[in-house]
Amino acid sequence: MTSRRSFIAGVGAACAAAALPSLRAVADDGARVLTATDVHVKDYPTVQAVQWIGEQLERETGGRLRLRQYHSGQLGREAESIDMARFGAIDITRVYSGALNNAFPLTQALCLPYVFESVAHCRRALDGDVGTEVLRSFQSRGLVGLAIYDSGARCFYNSKHPIVQPGDLHGLKIRVASSDIFIKLIRLLGANPTPMSLGETFSGMETHMIDGAENNMRSFQSSRHFEAARYWSQSQHSYAPDVLVMSRATIEALSPADRELVLHTARASVPVMRELWDESEATARKTVLDHGIQANDVDMPAFRKAAQPLLDEYHRRPEIEALYRRIRDLA
Structure with a gap:
């Protein structure tokens, strides 16, 4: 649940952002300029997919509807951008689903360990009723779900040694996003979870505040984390996707035709993003291996067994269990 302190901080960030002349702007020619944010770098697939959305909107409306994008965390962290969108200070943001778990509980089913067997399984679920239901759930708290971008397998990397068994994580300080699921998972595996952006x-790794982290290969490479962590372990413990959301106030202020155009274009951006993702992930893997990173497989049955108590906890939540079973039926 969002704390009072974080709520107030979010409101403050939203108000501050609303005061910036560059945000939620109207161009000199009267065009509506939508603002979009992402913490990832300019050439990251999610950033490029949203750029594609902007190009399509501008082309389809003759320049009447445009998009200005702030990548590389220019407008703050993901948690801040969620609140900024909810309160209408920005229009569109791409966020990791783990950052949405508390405010939007259905996203928890997408983040559970080993709920997805593969990229193909993940995409089948997200493209069907499961994805539709999760996107619909955002309307309850000031957002509209535009699209779900899958983001590959999350794995462990660290500066100490290869991780083969869960026991190899014991005592390591591992960065996690601020998500209860991932914090609990890291603890179950014997490591010390350290939430940070x-x-x-x-x-954090350079100063030895932490020993490693968990993320997908593309982020491992684009964030240059491979320069500080020499060991990549293919645990594939989560395929938690990214979500593209929009301020509900913004989309409701658009004309019905423009509203439908935005929704349609966002959905159409998913295969665009996936093609970019598949290409860039392969390039990222080659880059880090050429840099001398040691990559290894893990004892997958041992990791699944260690994660089972966390699954058991969420199985007791009827709404999450129902969605989990639908995902598993598509495996």
Whole structure:
């Protein structure tokens, strides 16, 4: 549940952002300029997919509807951007589903360990009724779900040694996003979870505040974390996707035709993002291996067994269990 302190901080961030002349702007020619944010770098697939959305909107409306994007965390962390969108200070943001778990509980089913067997399984679920239901759930708290972008397998990397068994994680300080699921998972595996933003992770490893982290291969490479962590372990413990959301106030202020155009274009951006993702992930893997990173497989049955108590906990939540079973039926 969002704390009072974080709520107030979010409101403050939203109000501050609303005061910026560059946000939620109207161009000199009267065009509506939508603002979008992402913590990832300019050439990251999610950033490029949203850029594609902007190009399509501008083309389809003759320039009447445009999009201005702030990548690389220019407008703050993901948690801040969620509140900024909810309160209408920005229009669109791409966030990791783990950051949405508390406010939007259905996203928890997408983040559970080993709920997805593969990228193909994940995409089948997200493209069907499961994805539709999760996107619909955002309307309850000031947002509209535009699209779900899958983001590959999350794995462990660290500066100490290869991780083969869960026991190899014992005592390591591992960065996690601020998500109860991932904090609990890291504890179950014997490591010490250390919540921090993606932008703080590199310096955290360099200064030995943490020993490693967990993320997908593309982020491992684009954030340059491979320069501080020499060991990559293919645990594939989560395929938690990214979500593209929009301020409900913004979309309701658009004309019905523009509203439908935005929704349609966002959905159409999913295969665009996936093609970019598949290409960039392969390139990222080659880059880090050429850099001398040691990559290894893990004892998958041992990891699944260690994660089972966490699954048991969420199985007792009827809403999450129902969605979990539907995902598993598509495996």
